[in-house]
Each structure stands twice: as C-alpha cells, then as structure tokens.
Amino acid sequence: MSEYIKIKDLFEFNPDIKEMDDDERIQMNHPNCPAGQDTKQRLFITKKGAKWLAYCHNCTNHGGMTGEQAYIRRGGQSLQIEGELHLPPDLTFEITEQPVEHVAWLHQYGIKPSVQSYYDIGWSEAWGRTILPVFDAEHKLLAYQRRRVLRGDQGPKYLTTRLEHIKNPVFRSSPKRNPTHRNGGVLVLTEDILSSIRVDQGGFDAWSLLGTYMTNNVVDEIAQAGYEKVVIWLDDDNLAVRRSQKVMRRKIKQVADVYVMRHGDLNARYGDKTDPKVFTPDEIHTAITRKLAQ
Ligand SMILES: [Zn+2]
DSSP: OOOOOOHHHHTTTOGGGGGOOTTOEEEEOOTTOTTOSOOTTOEEEEEETTEEEEEETTTOOEEEEEOHHHHHHTTGGGGGSSSOOOOOTTOBOOGGGSOHHHHHHHHHTTOOHHHHHHTTOEEETTTTEEEEEEEOTTOOEEEEEEEOOSTTOOSOSEEEEEOTTOSSOOEESOTTSOOOOTTTTEEEEESSHHHHHHHHHTTSEEEEOSSSOOOHHHHHHHHHHTOSEEEEOOOOOSHHHHHHHHHHHHHHTTTSEEEEOOGGGGTOOTTOOOSGGGSOHHHHHHHHHHHHHO
C-alpha cells in the first residue's frame, strides 16, 4: 500500500501548509488516505528549511517536497553564513528614498518615523521590501525579515533570514533594556514584529516569534528573564494557530502563568484580524489588563 504523498495536492485542503515556518509542524487529516478515511489528524507535515516532509501515521506513507518559495524564504545564501549576518547594504531610513507603499504600510499600524529609527526599520530597494531587523540585547543581528509591501510582489508575505545556529530568533520590543517587569512582569508573545512594537506602546514587554512556532529555547529565555505572566496573542484566526497556541501554552505553563488572547476577548467577528497591530496601544492595554483579570 505504498503510495507517495504529494504535498502540493494538500495545499487546497490546508492553505496554511504553504505559509509554514521553518521547523513548524501541522497535523491534519489525510485526504483519500488509502488506509481509510478516519485518519484522526494523523498526517504530519513538517517544514525543514526549504523542504516539506509528510508522514501519515494512518497509512504510513511518506512525502517530500522542496519549494522554490522556501528557498527565497530562507534568504538564499544567508543561512550558509555561520555567525555572520548583515542587513542589506542598500538599507535606507530616508523617507525620500522609500516608496509610498512602505511608508503607508508602517503608517497604517501607527509606526512613526521615530519608532522606525529606534528599531532600525527601513527600506531595501534591491529587495523591494521593508526590512525588519531582529537584534539581541547586545545589538547583534540575529535575523531580519523582508516584508512584502509592493503591489506587484508575488512572493510570500515575509522572507526571513536568520543566523544558522539561532533556531528561533525572537524580536524583543525592548532589546536595549533588561526586562523591566513593567505592569507586574507580564510578557506578551506575538507573531509579528509590528504587533510587538504596538504592545510595547500599550505598556507591556513583547516578544515576536516571527511566526507561530516556539522552540523550548524561548521557554528557557522566558524563565531566565523572570516573567511571571505570559499572554499569547496571535492572530486567532485558524486551526493551525489554535494548535500552536495549545502547544505554546503547555510549554510555557511550566515557567509562568499563561493567558491566551482569543477572538472573543477582543469583540472581534469571525474573519476579523485580531493580531495586536490592528489595535491602538490603548485598546491593547485594556485588552491585556482585562485578560489578566480573568
Ligand atoms: Zn494516510
């Protein structure tokens, strides 16, 4: 009953597969599984760098695919460089050298020029994308993201390049100061960088995971930083995210109290975006304060 699983054919059943992050795993039902329809979500899709790997525990069939998109996502050669990572040489912070789409995208989420310069957010003409760097406390570059903003850009929303040995680079809203434990030692975990910046403006420390996957290293870092309460605030919009939230909650529970921000907490309707960046700092502050009081 050996049959190759074509990962491309699974896209239509689960579009999230296309957008998977490095090391992320998705569980789903195996459509037309040769061992029977009741597959109990036991088809595992794993993303390893440029590759997707599939294994169905119901029928024991495998599949693999290397994606062109995945190569771009990994930033070409960048991951080959050990201990060395550089921002695009043409990175510019001059508004006159930036396209209106870039300016408009940042403006849309209230990211003012002073904030852009604090976080070194700029534009690379060579990439044709907004550049979002990720630094550690010593201002060492761990990763950077290139965000799609131009209309004609057909690539994935984010292209991420990271240092090879940093599996799960984390963007910190307050990289230059030690955990301040503002508002009672609360840390908010978000998917994207802009959301973390907005949460910070709302009065809470925030880390962005650059996706919805979190390694155990991050849990260790949360424990080391001494945060007592962690709010997981992802874009609570699909099953894959729900699963990530569950896994994250279980891991973090061992080191801190965990709260998961949900659609219902935000008076959002089905289909509404609910990541922090779509809210104002005041709204974010209120939502987190309410969540912590539950
Ligand atoms: Zn199967």
